[in-house]
Amino acid sequence: MKQARQNWVDLRHDPLSGIETIRAHFTGHAYDPHWHDSYLIGVTEQGVQQFHSRRKQHQSRPGTVFMLEPEELHDGDAINAQGFTYRMLYLSQQQVEQQLSPLIEQGTQQRELSFAATLRDDQQLAYAVWHAFEALWHNHPEIIKDAALDRLFVQLSQHPLWHHRNEIINKDAVLAQQAREWLIAHHAENPGLQTMAQALNIDRFRLSRLFQAHWGLPPHAWLVQWRLCQARQQLAKGQPPVDVAAALGFADQSHLGRWFKRACHLTPSRYQLACTNLPDLA
Known part of the structure; x- marks a missing residue:
């Protein structure tokens, strides 16, 4: 403490x-x-x-x-x-x-x-x-x-x-980009790795290794980071935390709050207060 x-x-x-x-x-x-x-x-x-x-x-x-x-x-x-x-x-x-x-x-x-x-x-x-x-x-x-x-x-x-950036365009890079885009498109559904692998017609173990090699994090961890970035944008625009949590696939407002505090060392409401003139929604 x-x-x-x-x-x-x-x-x-x-x-x-x-x-x-x-x-x-x-x-x-x-x-x-x-x-x-x-x-x-x-x-x-x-x-x-x-x-x-x-x-x-x-x-x-x-x-x-x-x-x-x-x-x-x-x-x-x-x-x-x-x-x-x-x-x-x-x-x-x-x-x-x-x-x-x-x-x-x-x-x-x-x-x-x-x-x-x-x-x-x-x-x-x-x-x-x-x-x-x-x-x-x-x-x-x-x-x-x-x-x-x-x-x-x-x-x-x-x-x-x-x-x-002169990224080397090869089959793995294309597949990694497709996996990223698929995760974003289905972020609110909390998709599983097997579901994503089937949608992309690839073995899920190969997909997991390829994704982490290209983006630096496993798919589920990368998706959390993407959600948190989106949450920052929406909170800064004044969206209520409960609506932000629902739109981005968090289980509830408390789930969003735990991840947000862990990543930003600020609660969603405190972050929003710094960005807007809205009253504290906590």
Whole structure:
């Protein structure tokens, strides 16, 4: 119980841009492997933030910029009792593509932008992330927020931070994509692996191995992450948690709440309060 009180997460939502800003502190284990549907760009403020992504272990220290792509699997831990503190921006894929495509080489708008590095020790970039966070966090006038975000995107465009994903298209990749799309289409039905395997005409053991190799999680765990991303979007729009739970295939509102708290360290109602002016629905 002592460790739980030492951990905290504070979130704010900019009403005009929709950008979420999070400042958090953790000791010990912070996050199980998970992913987001946004680009995450943050700065470690204090301590050492250790996490795995792209099949590597990373350690982000004070002043280091860390960057994660949509659906990039990662976890989080502290390496000592002091824990770590970070501040982070959640940027939608549309925002990043709209802002960065005009600033870098031609033709990028036709291809998905991808970070070339997970960590970056760059004082100017860290400064830009920090001030964009400050402008959004304290709800400065729009002209100041716009200027801070413009500075951030210019800094990102001036470094070799981006490359294009050139995924190898083969039979397994196509099948993995089909399995993903099938799960999304049938998410409210709580489908079993055997049902999915029969629909895709593949042995379920091969399907499970192929899916995890391509997406980093077993099908059921991946589906939970997708549901949680959808829940964040719907809660931010003011949808009642009970309706969100029913629409996304959770057993009930309590089931949604347990998964949401485990993944985000916030209850759905507390998250919604940070995103809207609605009364607490808990």
